[in-house]
Amino acid sequence: MNAPKDGFIGQSVRRREDGRFLTGRGQYTDDIVLPRQTYAYFLRSPYAHARIKRIDTQAAAAAEGVLGVYTGEHFRAVGGLPCGWLIHSLDGTPMKEPKHPILADGKARYVGDQVALVVAESYAQAKAAAQLIEVDYEDLTPVVDTAAAKDAGSAVHDEAPDNVCYTWGIGDKAAVDAAMDGAAHITRLEFRNNRLIPNAIEPRAANASYNPADDSYTLYVANQNPHVERLLMCAFVLGIPEHKVRVVAPDVGGGFGSKIFLYAEETALTWASKQLGRPIKWTAERSESFLSDAHGRDHATVAELGLDAQGRFVAMRVNTTANLGAYLSTFASSVPTILYATLLAGQYTTPKIYAEVTGVFTNTAPVDAYRGAGRPEATYVVERLVETAAHQLKIDPAELRRRNFIRSFPYATPVGLTYDTGDYEATLAQVQELADVAGFAARRAASEAKGLKRGLGYSTYIEACGLAPSNIAGALGARAGLFEAGEVRVHPTGKVTIFTGSHSHGQGHETTFAQVVADKLGIPLDDVDIQHGDTGKVLFGMGTYGSRSLAVGGTAIVKAVDKVIAKGKKIAAHLLEASEGDIEFEGGEFKVAGTDKKVPFASVALTAYVPHNYPLDKLEPGLNENAFYDPTNFTYPAGSYVCEVEVDPLTGVVRVDRFSAVDDFGNVVNPMIVEGQVHGGLAQGIGQALLEHGIYDEHSGQLLTGSYMDYAMPRADDLPTFNVKTAKGTPCTHNPLGVKGCGEAGAIGSPPAVINAICDALGISDVPMPATPHNVWQAIQANR
Amino acid sequence: MSQKITLKVNGKSVTREVAPDRLLVQLLREDLALTGTHVGCDTSQCGACTVHLNGRAVKSCNVLAVQAAGAEVTTIEGLTPPTGSGEMHPMQAAFKECHGLQCGFCTPGMVMSAIDLVQHHRCGSEAEIREGLEGNICRCTGYQNIVRAVQLGAQQMK
Numbered sequence: 056m057n058a059p060k061d062g063f064i065g066q067s068v069r070r071r072e073d074g075r076f077l078t079g080r081g082q083y084t085d086d087i088v089l090p091r092q093t094y095a096y097f098l099r100s101p102y103a104h105a106r107i108k109r110i111d112t113q114a115a116a117a118a119e120g121v122l123g124v125y126t127g128e129h130f131r132a133v134g135g136l137p138c139g140w141l142i143h144s145l146d147g148t149p150m151k152e153p154k155h156p157i158l159a160d161g162k163a164r165y166v167g168d169q170v171a172l173v174v175a176e177s178y179a180q181a182k183a184a185a186q187l188i189e190v191d192y193e194d195l196t197p198v199v200d201t202a203a204a205k206d207a208g209s210a211v212h213d214e215a216p217d218n219v220c221y222t223w224g225i226g227d228k229a230a231v232d233a234a235m236d237g238a239a240h241i242t243r244l245e246f247r248n249n250r251l252i253p254n255a256i257e258p259r260a261a262n263a264s265y266n267p268a269d270d271s272y273t274l275y276v277a278n279q280n281p282h283v284e285r286l287l288m289c290a291f292v293l294g295i296p297e298h299k300v301r302v303v304a305p306d307v308g309g310g311f312g313s314k315i316f317l318y319a320e321e322t323a324l325t326w327a328s329k330q331l332g333r334p335i336k337w338t339a340e341r342s343e344s345f346l347s348d349a350h351g352r353d354h355a356t357v358a359e360l361g362l363d364a365q366g367r368f369v370a371m372r373v374n375t376t377a378n379l380g381a382y383l384s385t386f387a388s389s390v391p392t393i394l395y396a397t398l399l400a401g402q403y404t405t406p407k408i409y410a411e412v413t414g415v416f417t418n419t420a421p422v423d424a425y426r427g428a429g430r431p432e433a434t435y436v437v438e439r440l441v442e443t444a445a446h447q448l449k450i451d452p453a454e455l456r457r458r459n460f461i462r463s464f465p466y467a468t469p470v471g472l473t474y475d476t477g478d479y480e481a482t483l484a485q486v487q488e489l490a491d492v493a494g495f496a497a498r499r500a501a502s503e504a505k506g507l508k509r510g511l512g513y514s515t516y517i518e519a520c521g522l523a524p525s526n527i528a529g530a531l532g533a534r535a536g537l538f539e540a541g542e543v544r545v546h547p548t549g550k551v552t553i554f555t556g557s558h559s560h561g562q563g564h565e566t567t568f569a570q571v572v573a574d575k576l577g578i579p580l581d582d583v584d585i586q587h588g589d590t591g592k593v594l595f596g597m598g599t600y601g602s603r604s605l606a607v608g609g610t611a612i613v614k615a616v617d618k619v620i621a622k623g624k625k626i627a628a629h630l631l632e633a634s635e636g637d638i639e640f641e642g643g644e645f646k647v648a649g650t651d652k653k654v655p656f657a658s659v660a661l662t663a664y665v666p667h668n669y670p671l672d673k674l675e676p677g678l679n680e681n682a683f684y685d686p687t688n689f690t691y692p693a694g695s696y697v698c699e700v701e702v703d704p705l706t707g708v709v710r711v712d713r714f715s716a717v718d719d720f721g722n723v724v725n726p727m728i729v730e731g732q733v734h735g736g737l738a739q740g741i742g743q744a745l746l747e748h749g750i751y752d753e754h755s756g757q758l759l760t761g762s763y764m765d766y767a768m769p770r771a772d773d774l775p776t777f778n779v780k781t782a783k784g785t786p787c788t789h790n791p792l793g794v795k796g797c798g799e800a801g802a803i804g805s806p807p808a809v810i811n812a813i814c815d816a817l818g819i820s821d822v823p824m825p826a827t828p829h830n831v832w833q834a835i836q837a838n839r
Numbered sequence: 840m841s842q843k844i845t846l847k848v849n850g851k852s853v854t855r856e857v858a859p860d861r862l863l864v865q866l867l868r869e870d871l872a873l874t875g876t877h878v879g880c881d882t883s884q885c886g887a888c889t890v891h892l893n894g895r896a897v898k899s900c901n902v903l904a905v906q907a908a909g910a911e912v913t914t915i916e917g918l919t920p921p922t923g924s925g926e927m928h929p930m931q932a933a934f935k936e937c938h939g940l941q942c943g944f945c946t947p948g949m950v951m952s953a954i955d956l957v958q959h960h961r962c963g964s965e966a967e968i969r970e971g972l973e974g975n976i977c978r979c980t981g982y983q984n985i986v987r988a989v990q991l992g993a994q995q996m997k
Binding site (some may be wrong): 069070072073074075076077078079080081085086181227244254255256257258260306307308309311337341342560561562563727728732735736737739758762763764768769770771772774776777788801816 | 848868871873874875876877878879880881882884887914915916919925927930931934935936938940941942943944945946947950967968969970972973975976977978979980981982983984985986
């Protein structure tokens with residue numbers, strides 16, 4: 056495909072990856088079959104909290120086809136799964152970090168905790184043999200509820216007798232308390248942010264093998280960041296040399312955060328593959344995914360917003376208890392702190408904000424990043440408070456927002472961030488037009504005539520993407536770098552292979568990144584290939600999470616392309632017998648400024664690899680460059696959403712009738728892909744607001760929503776057609792593409808818009824998420 | 840206990856010894872290496888494993904291999920010529936044109952269901968298409984572009 060007149064950037068180029076996905080030629084981890092492969096089954100704890108007094112594996116080990124049976128004692132000598140962010144409590148003490156063993160050792164801490172690994176010739180044999188393992192459990196009282204964990208009287212870990220991992224805070228508490236005391240009006244809300252289960256449709260899977268010929272390992276795994284996976288597994292758990300391990304994350308069927316983390320299963324497989332000398336494959340059954348994938352959200356929050364007599368926000372005070380689950384997953388500690396409380400300013404000039412977060416251990420699956428990761432929770436706090444305050448003060452919710460919008464940039468919030476750019480008035484005005492807010496009264500009357508209640512709710516969100524820079528994050532406790540790496544390999548014929556540390560599991564990088572490179576180099580799209588997801592090919596990478604791929608990974612590629620062009624200019628100067636300073640690169644050609652002398656990109660590439668007429672005394676042959684890019688700031692996508700619902704007051708059934716979204720993502724490379732990302736985010740956000748809820752039985756700690764029969768995934772007929780528009784936008788000021796990130800916006804902005812609309816419809820102040828017919832009906836009855 | 844069965848898969852006759860508890864999806868994925876058909880759940884809810892059995896969409900995790908004896912099975916691989924002419928079934932092409940897929944994992948099942956929907960059910964309205972796709976879960980797209988793809992695919996299949 057040759058470039059359109061204005062280049063590829065900004066065009067809805069159809070996706071290049073689709074051909075293989077649509078014809079069944081994608082290659083996901085479970086599709087990979089290795090010679091002599093064996094199969095793993097994990098025996099999981101049926102108890103939420105139990106002492107493991109004895110495990111007898113003899114019968115299982117003797118069963119037909121069984122090759123190995125492993126329990127916690129086999130992994131006692133290796134490390135636990137590490138947590139990548141150290142949070143300090145307000146009193147200066149470091150968070151409690153109990154060991155997260157690969158297989159439960161002495162105690163099982165949630166239903167689904169891995170107790171034993173059985174490897175056999177077939178999956179059926181491994182699964183059958185696992186039933187022969189005798190485990191003598193002593194059932195202990197489980198800690199389940201987020202808000203009650205501190206006072207549960209039972210400790211998940213001995214290291215944290217009150218189940219508190221940390222009590223963290225941000226902001227000036229005394230100043231906020233004083234401002235609150237002086238406020239003309241205080242809006243207070245107390246709510247839960249419901250636990251969600253990510254449910255990528257491809258279950259987690261791994262296939263690990265050991266090669267004695269060179270003492271090396273290869274791990275295929277459904278994962279969003281293979282280099283991070285390798286680093287954590289090698290350096291912190293197994294102690295095997297990093298350069299002897301290749302991690303491949305091939306086609307990955309969705310992640311949404313849940314495949315960022317290093318899990319016990321692939322770690323155990325990698326270790327056991329050497330013991331057995333054969334590849335070991337494991338693919339989660341969906342029931343296992345429900346039990347053992349890291350979950351999301353699960354906060355209990357009390358939030359207050361103080362306003363003056365003119366409706367200006369004077370202070371915000373937030374107290375949150377965040378459920379971390381039974382163990383600290385890879386980024387668990389940072390999600391309800393650094394990625395949450397720093398977003399509490401939203402789009403507003405609230406001058407004083409204080410937030411305190413208590414992270415608690417419970418006997419539930421670990422909780423970690425899920426699409427939005429902290430930012431949806433923050434947006435829910437802010438946008439529910441603002442809308443509720445507007446209703447209480449009888450100010451139009453859009454007008455109240457306008458009175459408090461940040462209007463000059465850069466803007467330093469009281470919670471640690473500096474927004475580089477934005478135009479919140481513009482997106483709000485656009486969404487009001489798109490949503491036909493002016494026509495709402497007539498639509499409400501029409502609904503009334505049918506006996507239905509119609510409501511309209513706003514949400515004007517901000518998010519912070521492309522977490523950075525590394526040194527500041529490090530000072531805040533990050534134990535990892537936050538850069539991205541890219542390599543541009545120009546072949547002698549002028550074709551180009553890009554190696555990126557970003558990972559695509561649905562985002563369409565193979566298309567978007569190629570559009571950027573083809574434009575920069577002035578070559579056809581088909582001349583650019585994008586490679587990712589393999590530590591054996593890609594130089595390094597931090598992977599894909601936090602809507603960072605284009606802003607951080609794309610920038611690394613652009614910087615490497617710039618180096619290629621810079622070297623190309625030197626080669627062209629030699630070929631054209633001109634001075635390097637006179638060479639310009641444009642439209643795929645190196646030109647001598649002000650003359651008609653030029654040489655195409657492909658000729659320069661060929662010269663670099665066949666350096667006969669070449670300045671070998673000054674310049675190395677070859678044309679291959681890489682770059683690492685560490686951003687100087689987050690990017691700050693923002694937008695305005697309007698949701699309109701119809702509620703049946705007799706049944707509590709909510710129908711989302713209209714959903715309008717205007718997002719400012721800065722510059723956009725592929726509008727089709729960006730809109731698709733928003734659609735998906737909205738579906739997950741509306742899912743959180745109306746349908747999805749990970750529920751544990753409060754007495755037994757059993758997961759009650761452990762299948763698609765019990766956990767309400769949004770289906771096609773649960774959702775409306777979204778009205779989505781990408782604003783012309785304010786380009787990011789600190790990356791060369793001017794891009795901000797779009798992957799999470801929909802999931803961040805939409806839940807409060809839906810709940811605000813329901814509250815508006817019913818004239819009530821709150822309804823718990825998910826707003827199921829049952830919850831809505833209860834709220835109606837309580838407010839009668 | 841195993842039985843010898845013969846069936847037609849993507850137009851070719853295959854004969855295999857299968858255990859009585861072997862699922863059609865296992866036969867396709869593991870014995871015939873047709874890995875385009877995916878497994879996304881264990882309660883026959885997600886629809887990722889949807890194939891055509893004698894021309895009708897079925898969830899192949901919910902059909903025993905022996906039940907397919909003598910039948911004609913079409914999988915996602917069977918919709919296109921085996922070697923790279925790039926030619927796709929109109930429904931596959933519509934999914935690409937409308938960006939009706941992201942990670943691609945639910946996609947084969949979604950396409951097989953969509954074809955069945957167009958061939959055997961009412962799908963004139965958006966509401967009918969949404970209801971018709973109720974048995975296939977997608978976590979990426981929010982369904983909007985899938986609905987558009989089915990509308991376009993239906994037109995192209997006429």
